[in-house]
Amino acid sequence: MTSRAQGIEQNRSEHSREIFERAKHVMPSGYTRDLAAVKPFPRYADHGEGCWVVDVDGNRILDFVNNFASQVHGHAHPVVADAIAAQARRMTSAIMPSEWEVKLAELLVERIPSVEQMRFTNSGTEANIIAVKVARCFTGKSKIAKMEGGYHGQYDLLEASFQPTPNGWGDPKTPTAMANNPGTPQSLLDEVVLLPLNDVESTRELLRCHRDQLAAVILDPFRLQLGMVEPEQDFLMMLREETERLGILLVFDEVFSLRVSYSGTQGARGVTPDLTTMGKIIGGGLPVGGLGGRSDIMAVLGVDAKPKVKHSGTFTGNPMSMAAGHASMSLLTEAAFDDLAAKGERLREGLREIQRNYQIPGQVLGEASFSVFLPWQRAIRNYRDFFQAITGGLVDRLAAIQKGLLSQGILTLRGGFIGSTPMTNDDIDFTLDAMARTLEGLRGK
Template sequence: MTTPLDQEIATYTAANPKSASLHEKATNFMPGGDTRNSIYWDPFPLYITDGTGTTLTDVDGNKRTDFVNNMTTLILGHKPAEVTQAVAEQLDHGMSFPAPSPSVVRWAELMCERVPSLDKVRFVNTGTEATLNAIRAARAFSGNQKLVKCEGAYHGNHDAIQISVVPPLDKAGDAESPESVKAFPGISETAEDDIYITPFNDIVTAEKVIREHADELAAVIVEPVNGQCGMVPGKPEFLEGLRRITDELGIILIFDEVIAFRIAYGGAQDYYGVTPDLTCFGKVVGGGMPVGAFGGREDIMSMWDPSGGGATVQHAGTFNGNPMTAAAGVATLENLTPEKYEYLDNLGESLRTKLRALFAELEVPMGVTGVASLFALQFTPTEVVDYRTFATNDKNMLNIMFIGLLNEGFLMSNRCAGNVSTVHTEDDVDAFVTAVRNVLKRAGYA
């Protein structure tokens, strides 16, 4: 019997023969034909040749409206004139240098002006490097080793934090006292022992965990908006409570704003009015170029100061603060005005409202999560507030929707999470909601 998923995959395969052929070739040179697991999907991923504004074109000539924007990065859309001009001008002068460039100073200035917690900032090349260095800073500054993180949170691809990202529930322990579970084989044997897990958005359990282990903690790290579970906003009382408890106990609080920085002019800490000790950045702040950054309190960040006798903590990187990324980052931040954030907020809220109305009309067991410009489809009638509620999603329906939307001319992440950019319009939102309706109809919900 042909299932709705089979039908969507058949349509997708027929429409994308060149992508299928390229993927087959890719498997000869890369494991599974892939060098970035987060953008792989069955039966094969698309191969993109162009991105302009809101539109992606693939090798088969298919055009799709992009609602993932390279995993939330392209907040101004594809090839915004301001950013491409800045990068082109820098290219005329050189791609990278063995010394700082003037643009990196302006970049750092913009970051420190916008973000409440930043006394000083350092640039790296990925969000992974940002969280790695923030954790290293917390350990060096505090003299302690252990961490607290939320179950179901992704903070990058390094051993210290690849714990309980998507843990099997039969290994994850009790919901109010989660176990530390390695994300995959190869993670250091000590990593599980160095981290304690708490549910997201549960301040009662978080306080219990933090107080129980306070004397050995270097830091508490949290995403103010949990991306892995579908752009789930932190409850104000949860984030405020983490700040209150860590302040009282003298524990460093790290905000991972690699995704969440895009929800307000000064990031999630500006949106929530909660100031962490250290913050990690990526994606948006590089304007589409490879990027990461971390920063915060003067006394912590001074450990990297190489002047006057040397730094306490060493930090190198051939492409840290490179002029190409700095040029793109400066152009992006200078163009992200408060008015553009207001536009993004309104458009994101419109999209979520229209999706909720559709699900209510069709009486489909679905929901939508998100905040500001971020959103995700949830294939469960349960309100998603943390990892355990996220785990109630119907994965088959998620796959039907993801492939079905590709067939309808829209791209989201393969977990059906997305975001709007400043070049998306209300017409794009309406067309997307219609596409979701069409997929649900083919799946038997209309």
């Protein structure tokens, strides 16, 4: 397989354009999910080959998005594809459980420090919904604390202040919960305690103040807002100590961040939460989510538990997602994680050198298979720093870079690169050359 993209030629898009014209008649704005929206029209995927996607017009594109980090083995990995095909020939779902759910649960219990027992769901969003119910049932309290700017999927409670704005976000030390969508009831927002990420003292104070109503604190322990804001180690440790002392559950949303290491971000940071939510890589490219944690807490999901959280779902634990997830996770050995991290480091080193060569003030962030090219010098320690950066021109700069890379056949997030196991050093070097060419082209603009 070649490791050079052909680049995207503007004249090779007729088929995508034509599909999009049809899409506009049957879906709002032509899309079924906002994330796929690209102006003036999206390129429709035809198939994938390892770390490459090929669109319906035949353009080959190096994929650094990997469906928002879920495709850790890229596309159509033969082992995962065989597991899916074999299971599809046996059955896709039934009311009876299959052994695959037990095998996948065993693998996760063995690897993830906080996980003694598992329940599966169909998405990360759903895993977080169940986590909230479990925390409320176990503690007998109703409020949930989350970070300002934190993303946990599409549950309206946890969407509060995902992207708040200055016209309502309040004092930085005691942020106000803002609705993410018009029509969200105030009563729902009243159940959320917003925490200022990385402000140890203000957060400690807020936890103490709301201790009698707080069931849980939830956060992504790795990064938020497209990887630009990182929870600092002393903040994570304070959260662990304080929640334990106050009888509040600590939930790590590792839907995204499980790919940081063999034992997730919690293993890499040495901080063990009470509950962990998962998704993306544990499904081998099929829809999935999961909630794991301490047995005494997970016990509220038991069939005869009193009090009990009801949890079911037509496709929960379906053998397709479980078999694909098991095949995919089994390939992710410690050596595979080391290899992902080494390639990530090669990319980050190269990006740093390019930043120096082109005298671009900024930083390169990231860890393991996740890298962020950030042409912004000031530290981004919380959502409000991030907001200042994006409204101060960062988004335009990143969008121009993203466009330049795509024109050379490389698909990235704005500033973000998410690697996959089939990527080679040649692919990384090709990306670095394309980045240098992109910045050359943007010079003086």
